[in-house]
Amino acid sequence: MNKSVFAGFAVGTFLSFAAVIGMKQGFLDTPAYAASDSNTYRQLNLFGDVFERVRADYVEPTDDAKLVENAINGMLTSLDPHSSYMTPKTFRDMQVQTRGEFGGLGIEVTMENGVVKVVTPIDDTPASRANLRPNDYITHIDGTQILGMTLSDAVDKMRGPVDTEVTLTVVRKGEEEAFDVKLKRDIITIKSVKYNREGDIGYIRITSFNEQTSDLLEQAISDLSKQIGPSRLKGFILDMRNNPGGLLDQAISVSDDFIDGGEIVSTRGRHAEDTQRYNARSGDITNGRPIIVLVNGGSASASEIVAGALQDHRRATVLGTRSFGKGSVQTIIPLGSDGALRLTTARYYTPAGRSIQAKGIDPDIIVTQTDPEAKEKKKQTSIGESTLPGHLAAEEGDEMAGSDSFVPKDKKDDKQLLYAIDLLNGARKDAAYLGGRTSSAMAN
The missing domain is CATH 2.30.42.10 (PDZ domain)
Structure with missing residues (x-):
């Protein structure tokens, strides 16, 4: 997949925003816009008055740049937990981080x-x-x-x-x-993809979605297929537990590796013309091998896109506990030498039209595992988007709380992983397990 998808999306959204502003300026003569504009200018004048009073009368000298930066941050964080202002340094750090x-x-x-x-x-x-x-x-x-x-x-x-x-x-x-x-x-x-052989099963863990993820995943599948051999390979486990997400284009590329056509994800913003749909190309690099996707309360954003796409296409069995529910799109809008704006601009939707926001992905097979220390002390370990103060509300229906995010360090204690291995080995039966069965309904 084209690795410029995220950048193109960001620039596209910025241009759409500029176009909307331009349209509104063309209608300033109408009473509705005039009233709204007048009220906005009055509020901006209020901000200016407060700013000048702080500069003049605060007990100690103030840093003007810091005051403005904090004011901008206050405005953005009042919208939702994921919108923020990035200073030039923070913006550079983010760019470095996405490179891995x-x-x-x-x-x-x-x-x-x-x-x-x-x-x-x-x-x-x-x-x-x-x-x-x-x-x-x-x-x-x-x-x-x-x-x-x-x-x-x-x-x-x-x-x-x-x-x-x-x-x-x-x-x-x-x-x-x-x-x-x-x-x-x-x-x-951050080597975002790790893998090893579990008997005749390929185990692949994706820890985040950075610029290297899709290439590393394809290398992992190639190596495991050679190690195990095509005649013995029973399938793959894709472990995205506690994966906080990352780049949109990488989530699309990873989904595309397993889906033989059809929609992967759509994003819908404030205006109908902002809707974007991302589709898979033909070809499945696993040749239809069974896939089990592991998720939990720490699986968010890009990992939820992948899980939702494979689930809706009936290309994989999703196993574990409900995911985090971070179904909003953040567009990075560069502000020249002044850093960048990280702004929530849209919601994600799975191929079947499900909104992930404040709901998450429900597994096909629920397998819970709680931290023994948490159980002993009766403490709550569930996390989720719906628990964050000021979160973007679910578009419709009830919001869902998150789930546990505990993953044991020792494989023998990992009930979710062992359940998946048993399913692929045929040692356990479950009506929700797809095995090698897939549906072309979503692709059509």
């Missing part, structure tokens, strides 16, 4: 109630080795309280030169007191 290599701790985070919340640690990084977990709250960095910082400020403090140490103060549900975790910063190279 950057410096830091290896942790996906968001902001909640003024503190940093762990979405998921990335495999084989300082964060995962320190046993940080989804739903952990980071309250202090090297003793400095996070409350009052922006997410960008907190992330900047967690980054630093390789081999230097940082101490995070963590609050974990079920633990009576906060505790400190000391980590050593490292170069985080």
Whole structure:
């Protein structure tokens, strides 16, 4: 698939936005637009008055650029948890991260109630080795309280030169007191696809969707097919548990590898003309081998697109627990030398027209597994988009809570993985398991 899909989508949305603004300017003579415009200018004047009063009368000298940046962030974060302003440095860091290599701790985070919340640690990084977990709250960095910082400020403090140490103060549900975790910063190279042979089954784990993911997946399938042999290969397990997502074009490419035509995903924005549909090309690189997709409460965004597409096409059996439910599109709009705007511009829909937002993907086969420590302490470990303050509401129907995101480190304790292996080996029967059966209904 063309790896410029995300960039093209971002630019396209930016141009559409500019066109809409241009149209509105053409109708400023109408009473409705005039009234709306007058009210907007009055609010902007209010902002200017407050800004000048702060500059003139605050007890200490102020940083004008910082005031404006925080005002912009306040406006965007009031929309939903995923819209934000990126400073030039943050924008550069994001571009580096999507290329698959950057410096830091290896942790996906968001902001909640003024503190940093762990979405998921990335495999084989300082964060995962320190046993940080989804739903952990980071309250202090090297003793400095996070409350009052922006997410960008907190992330900047967690980054630093390789081999230097940082101490995070963590609050974990079920633990009576906060505790400190000391980590050593490292170069985080995200090899987003890992794989190994499980007997006559190919096991593939996708940890995120960066610029390398589709190529690495195709290499994994090729290597496993050669290792096992075409006559013995029983199928593939695609493990996307605790995969926080990433690039849209990579989710489309990964889905395209398994689907022999038809729609993969559509995005629908505020206006009907903003709707975009992405379709698969002919060809299935697994030659129709059975596929089981593993998801849980930490599977979000791009991983939900893949799971939803394969499920709707009846190309794979989805197994595990309900996914995160992050079904909104964030467009990165560069602002020249002033950084970039990360703005929620649309919702994702599966080929069958299901909105993922605040609902997630329900597995065909539900297999739960709870952290033994959480069970013992009776603490809640479920996460999901619908639990985030200020989230974009589900378009219709009831919102669904997330699910557990625990994955045991030892394979023998991993009930979801073992269930999938048994299905592919024929050692377990389940009416919801597709096996080699696929449907062309969605492709038509």
